[in-house]
Amino acid sequence: MPLTILSRSNLRELLHSLTRDEIRTLQANLSEALREYSTGSQDKGCSATYQPQRTAITRQNGCTTLFMPATTGKTLGIKMISLQDGAKAGCAIERSGYDADESDSNSNSRRRVSSARNSVASISSEMSDLSVGSSQEDGGSVSPTATKDSGGDSTDSSTLLTGCVNQQPVISKTLGAWPGAGTRDTSPRGSVTLLDGESLPFALINAHELTAFRTALASLMIFNKRKKVRTLLVFGAGTQAYWHIRLALTLRGDEIRRVYIVNRSFDRAAKLLQDIYLPENSDWRRDVKFSAVSSDFGDYFRILKEHVRKADVIFCCTPSLTPLFPAEFLTSREGRQKGRLIIAVGSYKAHMAELHPDILRDEVNVTPPHRHFHKHTRRSGVVVVDSLDAAIKEAGEIVQAGVKPKQLVELGELLMVRHATLNDDGQSEEKGLTEWVEKGNVIFKSVGLGLMDLVTGGDLVRLARERNLGTTVDDF
Template identity: 30%
Template sequence: MKILSDKDVSKVLEDVTRDTLLKVYQPHLLESLRKLSQTPESLPGRIVQASTTRSSDSTHLFMPSVAPSEVGLKVITGGPTNSKKGLGFVGCVLVLDEHDGSLLGVLNGKTLTAFRTALASSIPMVRVLDPFECEILPQVSVFGSGLQAYWHAKLTVILYGDKIQTINLINKSLHNAEVLQQTLAKEFPNKSFTVLSYADESQAEDVHRAVYHSSIILGCLPSTEAVIKKSFLNPDKNVPKYINLIGSYKPHMLELDSEVIHSEFNDGTRIIVDSKEHCLHESGELVQSKRTAENLIDIAELCSQGSGGSVRVTSRSNITISKLVGLATMDVSIGKLLLRRSHGGVEIGEF
């Protein structure tokens, strides 16, 4: 049995390249999602329970997975006090042997969660926008400044390389966006950066301009108001616009202007999701625009289609939307892979 701290997880992920993403990480997670789509009962309902400790304002979430090759449990805790301390959600992932239930490992959930989400986001993205052959605008716009924003920006730049010249970091707090810019600039010194606050009215035109010149738009904000406006999008039908959303996780939350869905996705064009069931319960963009399962296609189904698949995911205005809420099976799947690839951590011979 092995224990991986957050530092251990980050160490394993230092080997992430375009090659390892396309040939190791993406295929591994996609196979897990394919198996999950064939056995939907393998993702039981989560338990959400407010703390019964008098001095605690935390909520605990227990999310099991009993998928064919991914058996385990993700446990996370969050609340107002955690947020004030800058902790956000604190948690871990337990990975069990799918045959006998023995504990294979425990991983800190912080970086693992952000990486697996960005990885899942990248699977349909490279299918719609081939990183080797597509013609895209040279900018990417990222809404958010946390670990999710970091990993989504990082994987996108790794995958699309020289096709991306400028990274626009757009956040409510300009300071937090500047901190993220400093981190990314060390890893991508040849890229230029623009840092903007969508809450600053004097920067409204700059935000509009940034998104207008982006083919890839990444939403990583837990927002209750749409920050990605339809008017921001480049209207040229020859310009692809790929909008990936992961920030909203409750019905009252949304990042994208509902008008985009109403105007572009009422003609049979599908929205890409990680899980139809979970997205229809948790995604404000889909709940508020009254989408149904027939309006969606999950990642596994999308990737099982041939190159000329019958299901259309790009609108007539060349807009594609991907919406992910995250599944415990993803955590267990990638956690299991990281345990195998790790040369560090703490090994326990007998547990």
Template identity: 30%
Template structure:
């Protein structure tokens, strides 16, 4: 069996040139992994991630995963905290090692770009069903923001009218826009020509009040909101979406940037409102006297342990629906359930929270290695 090595450049070459069919293949692969985790027995075989922090603040994360047809470990280095608050954090470096179920190594993948892609793809699974995606807002301007927008543009670019990037630095936001145009040039695709890009940034705003007003306007206009920042304070108050003006439309919201208990991209009051009042979310107990809906998660257990906004909202696990369970209901539920889910995903208020699972790395890493072999990208050894 061949052994493959995919460098960061190789991974970028593959991902930038992904067409709808490639994204569909990867999305189906990820759905199958989520299904095996939530509905089958795979959740019991997932080891917990481990972290080691040295005295200088340097942290190394070890993220193992197993499935019936493979094993993987992702190793990520997290640099010490920056001495200056104005300094940009360096990118997270790492590598994904992928083996078959017997431990024979299939390949290694540079995980810097790959991790941003796989996390963004998780957000895109529910997003792809949306009827209206005219106005997209993204918080952040890093790799996660890049891949959320790139995937959305490849899949739904003809439906997107505006993209608003909300970020502290206007320079980084403009670099993100330039990179999206560059991706079009590299791939030969035309995903951005009719999209109007705009930037809302704290540095250029004359006052904090002006920045907040511009952010509020963008949020309340948005059909889609991608949150991709490791912030410790909510990006916007729940009131903006649950007051009378905020309720004028429903939205798709994903939050993937906060992954520790001291982080929270979303106002816990928003989660509380979604799960206790009628804001347009899916209610598994429709017809009962129980009000409120659910939020969509990659893993109840992981989010309950690691997602700050969920813990702060004191959210019960029965108010979380795992993506794998959603996929199962779409495939095996009765017609009434399928219709209710379809209506919710297309037009309702859908909030997706993810902290990341190792099986996402394993399933998509194997799939990427297979695509690399088909497209003759990367380095291959006859044996290892």
């Protein structure tokens, strides 16, 4: 069995060479895997009930390593990534989530599938009149009851066991909300090992670029369905920010007009802009206008508020301990005059938060309707996540906001509901769900899954072999 080794530079070269059609194919394969993860039985290899548990160890030097095994039923893999996060030394294995008394995995799988199917009727009846400019202030929620299981790129071994929340201030003094100057690089270091159905290794991939790329692929599944993506706001200037911007413009660049980048360090934001404006990036960059701002700017608060209010899509890609902007930017009457897609992928511990908890509370706590005469976007009643069990324990925004499991819906469940309601013309018959995804207020929180690395990594290895990229060991 030949073994293909993709270094960080190999993988970056491959990712930069991908066409729009190839990216869409990668995204479609990942979409199918996430749908099976959320709704499949144990007969489906991608099903949550068929995924091994992860383990984390923290060494005496404060470096935490997370071991994330996964399987599609046909291939196996494990991702090992480390961060110098200063946690206490020890070892932890992931426990089942909030529903610990459910021991039968097959029963859990059936419960998960039934939940997702029941959500079709729930979304149809409760969201059929959800729109911008409705004549009612509130009312109508999407509440598909999600269940477990887990995954995610957290590296805090304590959250694997307890999910405890460290009390943190909700807004930093600068409103920038990033770790202070000199803080360590939060990008994970490690690798992904892939094995075939006979447990023979066929690939070894550097995890840094893969993690950012596959996260952006998942984030943009909802982005692809949005009606309006004219203005993007991106918090952060690292690898995650780069791939969210690049994939967004590659997939829908002809509709995007402005990209605002907000970062604590203006120098780093400027470096990101330099990379974007390289001559070889002109095809996907097009004539989109970019601008950058940092928390050092004298008029930062006013500019930040203006950017948030103008944005059609907000990408949060920072390891922030405190919210990136005040909740009222989005929760006030002015803030809810239009629907936005808000994607948060940067925080990875229960005490971290890119979004103010009040933003999530405002979205999920639906009150009885009453008449009004101002334009607004109605509350959906849910937050979308990649893995419910992991989000409940590790997503700081969700933990701190006290969002309940019934107020969360997995991305895979949304994909399943849409797939189940397509008519012969390929159009969804669920008008409420379609309007919400296309125009409503949608919050997506991602903590990551080992399955995402396995599926996307395997596809990338096949493309690398076609392009003769990487190092091949013929008889490993």
